[in-house]
Amino acid sequence: MKKLFSIFMIMILAFGVLAACGPQEDAEEPAKGGDDNQAATGEMPEKPEKLVVWEDTDKGIALQPALDSFTEEYGIEVEFKELGMADEIREQLPLDGPAGTGPDVVTLPHDQIGQNVVSGQITEIKVDQEVLDTFTEASVSAQMFDGKLYGLPKATETPIFIYNKALMEKAPETFDELYDYSKGLGKDQYGFLALWDNFYFAYGIMGGMGGYVFKNNNGALDAQDLGLSNEGAVEGASYIKKWYTDVFPKGIIGENGGSTMDGLFNEGKAASVMNGPWAFQAMRDAGIEYGAAPLPKLPNGEYPQTFMGVKGWHVTSYSQHPEWSTKLVEWITNYDNAKIRFEQTAEIPPVKKLIEDPVIAENEGAKAVAVQSERAVPMPNIPEMGEVWGPMATALQTVANQKAEPKAALDEAVKTINTNIEANHSNK
Missing domain, CATH: 3.40.190.10 (Periplasmic binding protein-like II)
Structure with missing residues (x-):
């Protein structure tokens, strides 16, 4: 009950801030924020x-x-x-x-x-x-x-390329090299793993191929202009599908994908992963001598444009x-x-x-x-970003599981995102 009361008070106070006059609109209120004249x-x-x-x-x-x-x-x-x-x-x-x-x-x-x-x-x-x-x-x-x-x-x-120095001498220059290396390994050995059914990680590929979340107009993000099913985004999702079809194990799809990927790397069964600096300590604890590098170039010659x-x-x-x-x-x-x-x-x-x-x-x-x-x-910092994660996760998981083609999955995700933005943020 105490927690519910706290949440209720937060909502009331937030509404009150939104409804109140600005500091220079009401002379009786204490000043909030900067004084433009002094600045x-x-x-x-x-x-x-x-x-x-x-x-x-x-x-x-x-x-x-x-x-x-x-x-x-x-x-x-x-x-x-x-x-x-x-x-x-x-x-x-x-x-x-x-x-x-x-x-x-x-x-x-x-x-x-x-x-x-x-x-x-x-x-x-x-x-x-x-x-x-x-x-x-x-x-x-x-x-x-x-x-x-x-x-x-x-x-x-931001996510980077992390590799096991006992299994990989140096970081590759391109994802094409990494794909060929991964395809040449035996059963239960993986050259590279990534959580590309998770939009946070997948965006690096889609963004590097030309997709975007919201159009950036000189520092202002336009929530009405989504680039998540444009040609570049579809190309990125298609490349992701290729890895899930030919290289990645099914176990790294879904809710337990992260722990499965970490386990394979820390057990020496995966030569490299796309992960972040937050993973370093567990790797050290597992006795892995790891190397780190920026992510390799994509097939289009561009670098992955990861979320930061x-x-x-x-x-x-x-x-x-x-x-x-x-x-x-x-x-x-x-x-x-x-x-x-x-x-x-x-x-x-x-x-x-x-x-x-x-x-x-x-x-x-x-x-x-x-x-x-x-x-x-x-990562987009406007409130509408909250409507993106769920639909994009659904789209990417259906692509990873071979249950939908990239274009159809992304079109459906964008449709859902636009509907939710209209429903939940139209009074902005």
């Missing part, structure tokens, strides 16, 4: 005594040095609290923010940005182009919603000190503090200068993620 003049308001940050669980070890140096530089105390980024922060911010006990700065996965903007939890920020130029272009675009900037990138991750996840730092709409909060976000994402984050947590900040630093350039796994991230696209 335009470049003048900073009076310093606050304290700022509050919400950080992800077990990541404070990388944040504390940045906060200490910020305090030393600007004389502003900063305290932080660790909460689960994907769930606890999402649930607590609509409650603590209006109550006056929320943070000035918060970390979020970029695919939650759209919903947090729509529900009034985070505010647009303004920074110099010089600051934006320190990050990779894709990671900055992940912090955009409807053409506006709502944060700065903290860390990035970007964790970011954001200024909340409840902060009474948005300019100083923005200054703090700039500080904790700069080169020096990004390097500390990588050294303490192994999270990979998309800071261009850091990617070239030996600390990442000489780390095989980190370098692979960094290079592949430059070829990746941010």
Whole structure:
């Protein structure tokens, strides 16, 4: 009952934020977000005594040095609290923010940005182009919603090519090489495995062939323009079908596919996989000496265009000190503090200068993620993306199981996605 009451309160508070007037529409409300006049003049308001940050669980070890140096530089105390980024922060911010006990700065996965903007939890920020130029272009675009900037990138991750060095001397240059190698292996031995019935992983192939989720119009995603059944997407799905027909075992389709794939690799029965840095620890625990590289080229000569996840730092709409909060976000994402984050947590900040630093350039796994991230696209962060996952999973599984042709399966998925967007997001 307590959980149900909390959920009900979140809904009421979120509705209230949406329905309320903006901060400059009601003179009696405390200001939320930035002051455009102050931003335009470049003048900073009076310093606050304290700022509050919400950080992800077990990541404070990388944040504390940045906060200490910020305090030393600007004389502003900063305290932080660790909460689960994907769930606890999402649930607590609509409650603590209006109550006056929320943070000035918060970390979020970029695919939650759209919903947090729509529900009034985070505010647009303004920074110099010089600051934006320190990050990779894709990671900055992940912090955009409807053409506006709502944060700065903290860390990035994306699927890469991981191989067992005892079974494969080096990563192949092309998927054609990998396919031929895989076809030449004996029974119960696999050259390469991937969870391509899962849209998160399959998008790398479909995107590299010319498919897309929502059309990107100068930083604004158009939910009415889907590219999931265009010629490139169908070509990608057809290539996926080829691997399931000729190479992949049936056991890596469906809900248990991930554990089956991991088991085959960690038992030395698969020479390589498409997976992410989150898999490294289990591989080490299994005694696998693994190598890592960006994904090989597709048959069309292009690289897979994987989905990239970007964790970011954001200024909340409840902060009474948005300019100083923005200054703090700039500080904790700069080169020096990004390097500390990588050294303490192994999270990979998309800071261009850091990617070239030996600390990442000489780390095989980190370098692979960094290079592949430059070829990746941010996972769409608009609320309509929630309507994509289910229909695309169904389509890809029917293709993998040889129960439908790629074109027919994708056409049906797009039809379902459009119907659900119309039903659930038409009042946007």
